[in-house]
Amino acid sequence: xxxxxxxxxxxxxxxxxxxxxxxxxxxxxxxxxxxxxxxxxxxxxxxxxxxxxxxxxxxxxxxxxxxxxxxxxxxxxxxxxxxxxxxxxxxxxxxxxxxxxxxxxxxxxxxxxxxxxxxxxxxxxxxxxxxxxxxxxxxxxxxxxxxxxxxxxxxxxxxxxxxxxxxxxxxxxxxxxxxxxxxxxxxxxxxxxxxxxxxxxxxxxxxxxxxxxxxxxxxxxxxxxxxxxxxxxxxxxxxxxxxxxxxxxxxxxxxxxxxxxxxxxxxxxxxxxxxxxxxxxxxxxxxxxx
Numbered sequence: 001x002x003x004x005x006x007x008x009x010x011x012x013x014x015x016x017x018x019x020x021x022x023x024x025x026x027x028x029x030x031x032x033x034x035x036x037x038x039x040x041x042x043x044x045x046x047x048x049x050x051x052x053x054x055x056x057x058x059x060x061x062x063x064x065x066x067x068x069x070x071x072x073x074x075x076x077x078x079x080x081x082x083x084x085x086x087x088x089x090x091x092x093x094x095x096x097x098x099x100x101x102x103x104x105x106x107x108x109x110x111x112x113x114x115x116x117x118x119x120x121x122x123x124x125x126x127x128x129x130x131x132x133x134x135x136x137x138x139x140x141x142x143x144x145x146x147x148x149x150x151x152x153x154x155x156x157x158x159x160x161x162x163x164x165x166x167x168x169x170x171x172x173x174x175x176x177x178x179x180x181x182x183x184x185x186x187x188x189x190x191x192x193x194x195x196x197x198x199x200x201x202x203x204x205x206x207x208x209x210x211x212x213x214x215x216x217x218x219x220x221x222x223x224x225x226x227x228x229x230x231x232x233x234x235x236x237x238x239x240x241x242x243x244x245x246x247x248x249x250x251x252x253x254x255x256x257x258x259x260x261x262x263x264x265x266x267x268x269x270x271x272x273x274x275x276x277x278x279x280x281x282x283x284x285x286x287x288x289x290x
Contacts, residue, residue, distance in 0.1 A: 013093065013094045014091040014092060014093055014094060015091060015092050015093075015094055016091065017089045017090050017091055018089065019092065020034070020035065020088045020089060020090050020091070020092045021085050021088045021089050023088075023092075023103070024044075024084060024085055024088035025085065026107045027045070027103065027106060027107050027110060028044050028045045028047075028048040028049070028081070028084055029041035029042065029043070029044030029045040029048075029084065029088075030045075030088075030103065031087075031088035031089075031090060031092055032044060032087065032088065032090075033045075034092045034093065034095070035090055035091070035092045035093075044084045044087075047080065048077070048080060048081055048084065049110075051073070051076065051077040051080055052077055052114070053118070054073055054077075055070060055073045055074045055077050056118060056122065057121075058070035058073050059154075060122050060154040060156065060277050061156060061277060062156070062275070062277045119157075120157065121156070121157055121158050122154050122155070122156060122157065122277075123154070123155045123157055123172075123273070123274070124152060124153075124154055124155075125152070125153060125154075125155060125172065125186070125188070125276075126150050126151070126152045126153075127139075127150035127151050127152075127153070127188065128150050129150075130254050130257050131188070131189070131252035131253075131254050131257060131258040131259070131260070132170070132188055132189070132190075132252050132253050132254060132258075133253065133254040133257075134253070134254075135170065135190075135218075135253045136150075136151045136153060136170075136188070136253075136276070137150055137151045138150040138151075153276055153277065154276070154277045155172045155273055155274040155275065155276055155277065156274045156275050156276075156277045157273060157274040158274070159274050159275035160272060160274065160275070164194075164269075165191055165194070165248060165269070165272060165275070166191065166194070167191055167192065167193070167194050167197075167213070167215075167216070167219065168190065168191060168192075168215070168216035168218055168219050169190070169191045169275050170188065170189070170190045170191075170275065170276040171188070171189065171190075171191060171248070171250065171267075171272050171273070171274070171275055171276065172186055172187070172188050172272075172273040172274055172275075172276060173186065173187055173189075173250075173267050173271045173272045173273055174186055174271045174273065175187055175271070176271060177268065177271070178264060178265065178267065178268075178271070179264055179265065180263070180264040181264060186273065188252075188276060189250035189251060189252050189258070189260050189261070189267075190218075190219075190222075190250060190251055190252070190253055191248050191249070191250055192206055192213070192219060192222070192249055192250065192251050192261075193208070193241070193243040193248065193249030193250075193261075193266075194243060194248060194249075195243055195244065195245045195246065195247060195248075196242075196243065196245075197242070197243045197249065198240060198241070198242050198243075199234065199240065199241045199242075199243065199249055200234065200239060200240045200241070201224045201226075201234045201239070204223045204224050204225055205220075205222075205223070205224065206219060206222065206224060222251070222253065222255070223255065224251065224255045225255050225256050226255070226256075226262060232262040232263055233261070233262050233263070233265070234262050243266060244266065246268060246269045246270075247266035247267065247268060247269070248261075248266055248267045248269065248272070249261045249266050249267075250266075250267055
């Protein structure tokens with residue numbers, strides 16, 4: 001089989017082997033595919049595509065503890081990519097102008113898919129305010145007068161495709177239709193009340209009906225202190241708020257410096273973008289969040 005392929009290549013004009021390596025740098029498996037090994041080329045392409053997406057998922061998903069699994073996945077993906085490049089060092093037929101156009105177009109589409117397509121599942125943000133401190137830090141002024149940027153984190157857009165948001169989740173949501181909020185902004189808060197909850201605050205702690213909220217632990221430890229500036233739905237121990245169907249009551253972890261559901265009501269489920277995941281290093285083109 002290999003002899004037949006070699007004879008076929010010798011009957012046409014071919015590129016030097018290094019050209020196949022260059023082509024495979026931009027589109028994995030391109031050398032194998034163009035050399036007539038179409039099945040191998042497709043397998044290499046899909047293997048490296050999904051291994052790359054798996055690395056991103058490991059880096060961003062809260063389901064993966066720490067960064068070690070992502071590092072291992074990244075090393076495996078790099079090793080796989082290098083093996084593919086070594087196997088790409090082979091002569092390939094010279095391409096027609098139309099084939100070159102198809103290759104370049106395909107390479108651009110793959111690039112856009114990896115960048116923009118990934119945003120269908122993950123979206124990076126940076127935190128400019130202190131409303132979620134100390135969980136997620138916002139911008140702060142250093143003793144020398146410089147401004148330190150806020151934490152960068154990932155929002156898992158797929159988190160609620162097949163399940164409902166849970167009490168304790170930190171969510172990103174659009175302000176569209178919510179009174180007293182800028183409609184063009186995206187906000188980050190923690191869910192403290194889900195549909196059916198009857199919320200109240202007693203001695204700085206959240207209650208659902210007559211029972212203190214103890215799960216998850218982060219809510220049991222959350223000290224709810226209302227700023228005196230705003231009129232709150234839960235301003236005193238006598239105030240009770242029932243969360244309607246399809247709505248979520250949210251609060252910033254920095255309760256003394258957070259403009260949240262205590263002052264403007266609940267977040268419709270349709271406004272929720274996704275669940276905040278791991279804090280990450282600075283990302284280019286990260287969206288601003290409040």
